[in-house]
Amino acid sequence: MSVNRIMGIETEYGVVRRGDVYANPMLMSSQIVLGYRDAFASGRRARWDYLDENPLRDARGFELQRASAHPSLLTDDPSRPAPSGDSDEANAGHIAVQEQERPRHAQYEDPGAANVILTNGARLYVDHAHPEYSSPEVTNPIDAVIWDRAGEIIMREGAREASALTESDMVVFKNNVDGKGAxxxxxxxxxxxxxxxxxxxxxxxxxxxxxxxxxxxxxxxxxxxxxxxxxxxxxxxxxxxxxxxxxxxxxxxxxxxxxxxxxxxxxxxxxxxxxxxxxxxxxxxxxxxxxxxxxxxxxxxxxxxxxxxxxxxxxxxxxxxxxxxxxxxxxxxxxxxxxxxxxxxxxxxxxxxxxxxxxxxxxxxxxxxxxxxxxxxxxxxxxxxxxxxxxxxxxxxxxxxxxxxxxxxxxxxxxxxxxxxxxxxxxxxxADVRPGRGIAAKLRAAGATRDLVTPEQIAAAVTAAPTDTRAYFRGGLLEKFPSQVVGASWDTVILDVPGSETLSRIPMPDPARGTREHVGAILDQAGDVAELIAALAR
Structure with missing residues (x-):
């Protein structure tokens, strides 16, 4: 096979408040992300797990010193230095469970760093004063289209909820320029x-x-x-x-x-x-x-x-x-x-x-x-x-x-x-993603574009993860045990097992593991996260 591999798309959307040229884009972006969370994922407050992230490591064989890095590169937790990203603990062939110390104090939730991990395996958050949708991992270009289009719906609904909450008219655009140099x-x-x-x-x-x-x-x-x-x-x-x-x-x-x-x-x-x-x-x-x-x-x-x-x-x-x-x-x-x-x-x-x-x-x-x-x-x-x-x-x-x-x-x-x-x-x-407003969307409605997927596939992907990557496990846990998922990233999930002195951190270093074929039965049969972890250990 040559067309299939693990892939995904991250899209930063443009955002404006109609009638207010001085509106703060970072605040609007946070309102959009939190608007979607509160309307469609209110019980899911999992934090992003930055432990293994290191945005300063260069593929040419060196690591940029944090003090020398432009602030835009610091996409990991800004409250502490960029971690090493070492993964010796991770076993690519198995799903293992590790103990992680509980935070001693309640962690501050910065509204300017709004973040939602979705049941479809995606991440919705604020990045550089833009609301960003990062699709789940998929294995082929058709699925890339499906979950990318799902992001348009998610972003549109987030803007709608934020508009209602703030009594304003926020609009998001799926483009790459604002016409003013950015x-x-x-x-x-x-x-x-x-x-x-x-x-x-x-x-x-x-x-x-x-x-x-x-x-x-x-x-x-x-x-x-x-x-x-x-x-x-x-x-x-x-x-x-x-x-x-x-x-x-x-x-x-x-x-x-x-x-x-x-x-x-x-x-x-x-x-x-x-x-x-x-x-x-x-x-x-x-x-x-x-x-x-x-x-x-x-x-x-x-x-x-x-x-x-x-x-x-x-x-x-x-x-x-x-x-x-x-x-x-x-x-x-x-x-x-x-x-x-x-x-x-x-x-x-x-x-x-x-x-x-x-x-x-x-x-x-x-x-x-x-x-x-x-x-x-x-x-x-x-x-x-x-x-x-x-x-x-x-x-x-x-x-x-x-x-x-x-x-x-x-x-x-x-x-x-x-x-x-x-x-x-x-x-x-x-590039306007509102129904009936965007010109590209009007062309699609008129049958002037050659589409490859159905509206039903896109609608399903708003809440359902791909079944053939680890996104299935991440999304499935958020769907079934939302209050016990306290953190996650692309390659980890952190669970709070009631009665346990520590948190349970599950590394997922192989994107092709954690699929429905791999863990579907375990997820379906587990009555709680303790049963899930016990089943994973067997």
Missing amino acids: SYGTHENYLVDREVPFGNIVRALTPFFVTRPVYAGAGRVGIGQRGEIPGFQLSQRADYMEAEVGLETTMRRPIINTRDEPHADRDRWRRLHVIIGDANLFEFPTYLKMGATACVLWLIEQWGDELEIPQPIASLELRDPVASVEAVSRDLTLSAQLPLVGGKTASAVEIQRTYIAAIRDERSRLRLHDHATERLLADWESVLDDLVRDRASAADRVEWAAKLQLLERMRERDALAWDNARLAAFDIQW
Whole structure:
């Protein structure tokens, strides 16, 4: 299999209070998160477990000193130094239970750090003055679409509850720019074999990420970080990418992020943290970018620990990757030639086709055949063909193409220049997640988008976790024993067993364990958490 792997999406949403340009975004974000918690998860007050987190470890083999780190990097508990993240205690093959000392005093709950762990395995919290939805771990790109779309409903309902509570009108937007110079992220995460040299990941993925916006871009009115140049471009994140490789996520943003925080057994895996992508309202680009990235990672893993990248991928090395990000995003014809290190040039579409061919060749060599991967490769190739042949024919699958098509109609009908404020307002309204308000949502309702999942699947994913990852165990515990789950993270759950002198901490270093097949019967049969822990120990 090459399209399947552990993956997930984190999305920071834009938030405004209509009629109040001075509204505090951090306060609004907290109100949205707590509004959702109080309305739909009032009995679930589990804290986020920061014990194993270390956002300062770099995949290049060092750890940034906390005193030298920009505050935006300190995503662990701000009340104490970044922990070591050691995982010697964790056993990747079993679910073990460890004793943890109870806090001696009630822990202060900072309203500015609002956090909710959901029964669908996701995390809803405040990150850098934005409400963020981090999806549960899934194993394939279709499920990535389902639980990402579920996040839109959760965020929308949180904003509705916060609006009612504050007697105001809060609106959330699934986009990446505010039109005033700020950008907020949509981060993808992929579990990767730790034995793969990180240098191979950098060299092989850089041309792929630089050119991926041709089918994964959400489109943006305005060029430059503040939109100071009139025009339209493919990607909302392009103007904010300023480095090739680095640890930062909110300044000097890199094409390849080096955060080495696997949220899993670090001896076996690393987590590739991708910050270059756009937030997509269309389902097809989410499916395609997640599936295509998974396939490229599979190809890289086939090279093992060899330090030399084979052809034809080696020939794709870009002479100036950062400049090429900008060039791809601003090239509406998809014909711009990007300079390569060897002296040749190639267009973004040609580079993407090279990846498809290399993956197919490797799969043929290994005699691999599976429907999900073959479908992904066919969809990937088809959308590239349609974009080159007739951009309008791809507008049902490519978000930037659909957005541009409608904008061009507005410009032609009303003789509007690209610096007209109505076009900028259209761009913002595109990402409004309120029912009947967002333009992308209206296109879906009109049948103008090629959707891949059903409304019923999305609605179910609002409360139910994926059954084939550890998210099932996390979500199941929150559903069945909400008052006994006192803390959790991606790779731990902390339970309060009545009568016990200590808390019970359950490490989950293997994302493929804790599935319904693995623990479903134990969860179903346990009458209380004491019975659950006893069953896990057997």
